[in-house]
Amino acid sequence: MPQILSKEIRNRIVSGGENKMYTISDFADLNNDSLVTRVLSRLEEEGMLVRLTQGLYLYPKQTRFGIVKPTPYEIAQAVAGKDHAKVIPSGAMALNELGLSTQIPTNAVFITNGTPRTIKVGNQTITLKRAVPKMFSFQSTLFPLAITAMRDLGAANVDDTMATRIIEILSKDDKEAIKADFLKAPAWIRKRLAPLYS
Structure with a gap:
């Protein structure tokens, strides 16, 4: 049985393609975390996998310049x-x-x-x-990035030039999603990004 599961893990990794990461939870359906841990560790020793951090392994893509890291x-x-x-x-x-x-x-x-x-x-x-959960309620891809970036910069550092660049980027995203997300933003951010809906 261990050999069968070991082969199954190896086959899944290979069929999943290069440059993909794996954790023990990716093989939870096998109901044998201790074996999965040993197999992943052995595959690292063999050079098939690269251990990025505790419990996280990469099936790397090899190029003439070396491994493509995530x-x-x-x-x-x-x-x-x-x-x-x-x-x-x-x-x-x-x-x-x-x-x-x-x-x-x-x-x-x-x-x-x-x-x-x-x-x-x-x-x-x-x-x-x-x-807070609210940060994960946005519909668009880019709007939450804009909010976290602007918060980090601070209101005083988001000048007209920066606001214009952010507006140009956001305008490429789904307009209906952005419109819904706009109302969830802090007041000062809505004010800086107001040209989106002016």
Whole structure:
């Protein structure tokens, strides 16, 4: 039986394709967490998997430049996914995802409706902070990023140029979803983004 399950785990990983992350919970249907843990560890030793952090493994995509590593956002999503939770980039990470900054911070911060935690991946720290449920009620993809980015910058630092750039980005998203989300934003953010609906 262990050999059959071991082969099943290996086959699932291969068939899932490269550049995908796995945790023990991805194999919960096998009802043998201890075996899954041992198999994932063995596959890492064999070089098939790369251990990113405790309990999180990557089936890497190999290129002539080396392994293609997942972004902090992808890692945060994979970790939160273990709790069936969501994450939203916050602060500098939100600015990066919106294309307003090219810098990926050493401490990548995300808000989550799942378990708060801090993860070390190499030299990078990924922090998941618990946020109010309201932040996960938005319909659009970009609006919650804009809110967390603007909150991090602060009202005094969101000048006309920055507000215009954010409006241009938001205008590319689903207009009906943005319209619904607009009403959920803090008053000062609605005021800065008012040209969206002027």
